Structure formats: structure tokens, C-alpha cells
Amino acid sequence: xxDDLTKEEEHELAAVKAATLIESLPWLKRFSGKTVVVxxxxxxxxxxxxxxxxxxxxxxxxYAGLHPVVVHGGGPQISAALKEQGIASEFRGGYRVTTTxxxxxxxxxxxxxxxxxxxxxxxxxxxxxxxxxxxxxxxxFTGEKKGVVVDGEYFDLGHVxxxxxxxxxxxxxxxxxxxxxxxxxxxxxxxHPDQAxxxxxxxxxxxxxxxxxxAKLMMLTDVPGLYRNWPDRxxxxxLIAVDELRALLPSLESGMIPKMTACLDAVVGGxxxxxxxxxxxxxxxxxxxxxxxxxxxxxxxxxxxxxxxQNTHAEVGRRVPESAADPGRHAATDAAVTDTTVTDTTVTDTxxxxxxxxx
Numbered sequence: 551x552x553d554d555l556t557k558e559e560e561h562e563l564a565a566v567k568a569a570t571l572i573e574s575l576p577w578l579k580r581f582s583g584k585t586v587v588v589x590x591x592x593x594x595x596x597x598x599x600x601x602x603x604x605x606x607x608x609x610x611x612x613y614a615g616l617h618p619v620v621v622h623g624g625g626p627q628i629s630a631a632l633k634e635q636g637i638a639s640e641f642r643g644g645y646r647v648t649t650t651x652x653x654x655x656x657x658x659x660x661x662x663x664x665x666x667x668x669x670x671x672x673x674x675x676x677x678x679x680x681x682x683x684x685x686x687x688x689x690x691f692t693g694e695k696k697g698v699v700v701d702g703e704y705f706d707l708g709h710v711x712x713x714x715x716x717x718x719x720x721x722x723x724x725x726x727x728x729x730x731x732x733x734x735x736x737x738x739x740x741x742h743p744d745q746a747x748x749x750x751x752x753x754x755x756x757x758x759x760x761x762x763x764x765a766k767l768m769m770l771t772d773v774p775g776l777y778r779n780w781p782d783r784x785x786x787x788x789l790i791a792v793d794e795l796r797a798l799l800p801s802l803e804s805g806m807i808p809k810m811t812a813c814l815d816a817v818v819g820g821x822x823x824x825x826x827x828x829x830x831x832x833x834x835x836x837x838x839x840x841x842x843x844x845x846x847x848x849x850x851x852x853x854x855x856x857x858x859x860q861n862t863h864a865e866v867g868r869r870v871p872e873s874a875a876d877p878g879r880h881a882a883t884d885a886a887v888t889d890t891t892v893t894d895t896t897v898t899d900t901x902x903x904x905x906x907x908x909x
Contacts, residue, residue, distance in 0.1 A: 574840035581839065582615040584765035585725065587821075589755035589812075590622040590668065592772040594829035604770070605671035607835040608730055609679065616839075617725045621733045621758055623751030624664040631659045642705040643698040648748045653709035656748050657686070660734040668732045680730040686746045688720040691737035691754060693747045711747035713737055713754060716761035733758065756812030760819035767816045768838060769809050770829030775847035776810065787847045792817055795849055813849040824849045 555563065588608070594600040611618045628646075632639050632655055640647040648656060661684040672680035685691040693711035697704055724731040735751035752769060759767040778798075779785040790798075795814050802810060813824035827834050827846040837845040 570841075577840045578614060581765055583617070585617040585619060585762050586611065586766045586768065586839070587619045587621060587755055587759040587762065587764045588835065589752055589767070589769040589809075590620050591625075591751060592770050592829045594770050594834075595622070595624075596626055600829065600832060601667075601671055603832040604829075604835065605668070605674065607833055608672055609675040610836060611839065612679065612728075612730055619721060619725070619731050619733065619758065619762065619764070620668060621735060621751060621755035622660075622664055622668060623735050624660050627664055628656055628659050631655050631663075642707065643700045645698055645707050645710055646748065647705070647707050648709040650709065653746055653748060656709075657684075657736050657746050660684075660736055661687075665732055665734045672730055672732070678729070680732050681724050683720055683724065683731045683733045685734050685736040685749070685754060686738045689715075689717045689738055690720055690733070691716060691735075691749060691757070692740050693737035693749050694740050695747065709739070709745065709747050711737060711739065711749055713749055713757045714740060716757050718758065718761040721758065721762065750808055750812075752808040752812040753815075756816040756819075756821075756824070759816045759821045759824075763820065764816075765822045766839075767813065767821050767824040768835060769813065769824070769826050770834070771806075771809060771826055771846075772828070772830055773806075773826075774828045775826055776806070789848050789850055791850055791853045793852075810849075817849050817851050823851075 590604060594604050608618045608620060625646075629639055632652060635655060637649075637652050637655060639652075646652075661682070665682040665684070669680045669682045683690065691713050692715040693713045695707070695709070695711045697706050699705070721731045721733065733754070735749050735754040737747040737749045737754075739745040739747050755769065756767060758764075774786060776787045776790065776798075777783075777785050778787050792814055795810060799807065799810060799814070809826060813826065816824045825838055825846050825848040827838050831837065831845060834845040
């Protein structure tokens with residue numbers, strides 16, 4: 551304890567810490583031994599302090615008895631690598647056109663640079679604790695190429711695809727060995743097994759969560775959550791059932807659609823719950839899993855689950871502190887957009903979609 555604190559203040563501080571630990575007990579009981587899939591992206595992926603906090607969260611989850619699995623993209627790193635090598639980055643309808651030349655760079659960045667950095671950060675807390683898994687290694691992700699229609703014109707996106715099959719055996723083996731799998735969002739082209747496909751990391755996380763029978767899917771973003779009536783900040787949604795989300799989805803802009811679609815698909819596919827989390831808050835994963843307030847918007851299978859979640863969460867007002875709210879934009883306009891995929895491939899190029907869906 552600090553020499554500046556009185557004995558009474560030390561006891562009060564110790565009591566607060568003990569209360570926090572006790573607060574986590576219902577969640578430890580609920581998730582102990584369960585698999586949770588975390589999509590790592592947004593500001594948390596490029597800010598050094600947030601990256602370290604994320605790695606600590608994953609280690610904490612593991613030693614708390616959960617089995618975390620990390621899925622990552624790497625849009626900013628891919629853009630930087632392509633620029634360095636003089637390869638143009640073109641976007642159509644929010645998708646990065648990935649040529650044969652570019653897919654090699656994409657794969658090297660995701661499976662090499664980004665994956666290795668996350669593994670190293672986690673392994674600072676225990677040698678061999680994390681293990682890298684490439685999406686196209688061992689046929690984890692298999693996909694098929696896709697194109698996009700923009701303003702009535704069809705465009706070939708090159709080596710960009712949708713996931714059609716997941717073989718989680720390699721990830722399950724890593725979990726069984728007590729490791730934390732770190733998965734890159736690359737798939738094998740089903741029609742050409744010697745070629746790779748650039749797939750959306752949000753969709754990859756959702757598909758893997760379903761294949762693993764995960765208890766929870768968490769998506770790190772750069773926004774506090776989903777709003778029902780933007781710009782009314784009090785309309786941030788704590789819990790939303792799949793039917794309500796399905797109705798709201800068409801009104802969202804392209805940056806948020808892949809994330810909410812992945813959450814929707816995961817919950818419909820049997821995942822216990824899926825949450826959009828503000829990754830700009832240090833240790834937001836622990837806040838979501840182990841505290842009363844949580845850190846974002848959770849998608850639940852049906853309205854009857856509200857009672858279960860509210861009883862566990864003991865809902866106490868907004869789940870995100872006001873200071874964490876982003877004053878500049880709606881959750882639907884997430885700047886940490888991903889490399890591939892929106893729900894409808896018939897879209898119009900706008901200022902939003904031209905930014906591209908960065909992984």
C-alpha cells in the first residue's frame with residue numbers, strides 16, 4: 551500500500567478490490583471451462599498500450615479457467631505493406647480488390663507479421679502459452695471467391711471470398727493442450743486449394759465461434775456499442791435479440807454491418823451470446839466478461855434471455871461510462887471497418903464504402 555494512504559483508506563481500498571473479485575464470481579461459474587472467441591481489431595490493434603492490455607486480458611481469461619480463441623485481421627498493416635511494395639490498394643463496394651500479387655502480401659502480413667506480434671505479446675506472460683494458427687493452414691477456413699455489384703456493374707474482387715467450411719480440429723487441439731490459439735483470417739480457395747483467399751475477419755470469428763460451439767463471441771471495435779436512436783446517447787443498446795437486430799441491420803452503414811451480421815449469424819448458429827465491445831477502453835474484455843456494467847452491446851438469441859442476462863448482470867444503468875462514449879459518430883459508422891464483406895453485395899459507392907472494409 552502507498553505511504554500516502556491512511557490505515558482506514560488502505561482498508562477501504564482493499565474492500566473495493568475484494569468486492570470487484572467477488573463481483574466476477576457469477577461469471578467465473580458461468581464461463582469456467584467454456585470457449586470464448588474474440589475478434590481483435592480496431593484501435594486496440596494499433597495502439598501499443600491497448601495491445602498489451604488485450605494480451606493481458608487473454609492470459610487472465612486462460613488462467614481464470616476459460617478457453618480464449620483470438621481471430622484477427624490486419625487492414626492497416628496490409629495497406630502499409632502494399633504501399634511499401636508499390637502495389638495499389640483499390641476498393642470496390644467496400645471490398646479490397648486482392649490481386650494475385652496482393653494476396654501474397656496479405657497472407658504474409660496476416661499469418662506472419664500480425665499473428666506473430668500477438669503471439670509474442672501473449673507469450674510475454676508465459677512461454678508457449680499462445681500459438682499461431684493460419685486460417686488456410688490445415689484447412690481451418692475454406693471459402694469461395696466472390697464479386698460485387700456496384701451501381702449495376704459487376705466487379706471481380708480477385709482473391710476475396712466468403713467462408714464456406716470450417717474445420718476446427720487444429721484449434722481444438724491447441725485448446726486441449728492448454729494453449730491460446732491466435733487465428734489469422736485467411737482461407738483456402740475451395741476451387742483452387744493451392745490458392746488463398748482474403749476473408750473478412752468478423753465473419754471468420756463468427757464462423758469459428760459456431761464451429762467451436764463457443765459460449766461467447768466478442769468483437770473489439772472503436773465505438774461504445776449500438777444505438778437504437780442516434781444521436782440520443784441514452785439509446786445505446788445493452789441487450790438486443792436476434793429478431794430486433796435483423797430488423798435494424800439494413801439501417802446500419804457498411805462499417806458496422808459485417809460486425810453485427812457476424813454476431814447475428816453466430817447467435818443463430820448456437821453461440822451463447824455475441825457482444826460488440828469498445829476496444830478503446832483498456833481491459834474492456836474483462837469488463838465485459840466479469841463485471842456488472844459490461845462494455846458494449848450484447849446480441850442474445852431471443853427476448854426470454856433478457857431475464858437471464860439481466861439477473862446475471864444485475865443491470866445498473868448504462869453499461870459504458872459516459873467518458874468512453876465517442877462524441878463524434880454513430881456506432882454504425884465504425885471507422886475500424888474490415889477488409890471484406892457486407893450483407894448485400896449490391897451496394898452503391900459512397901464516402902463510407904470507399905474507405906473500404908479494412909480487416
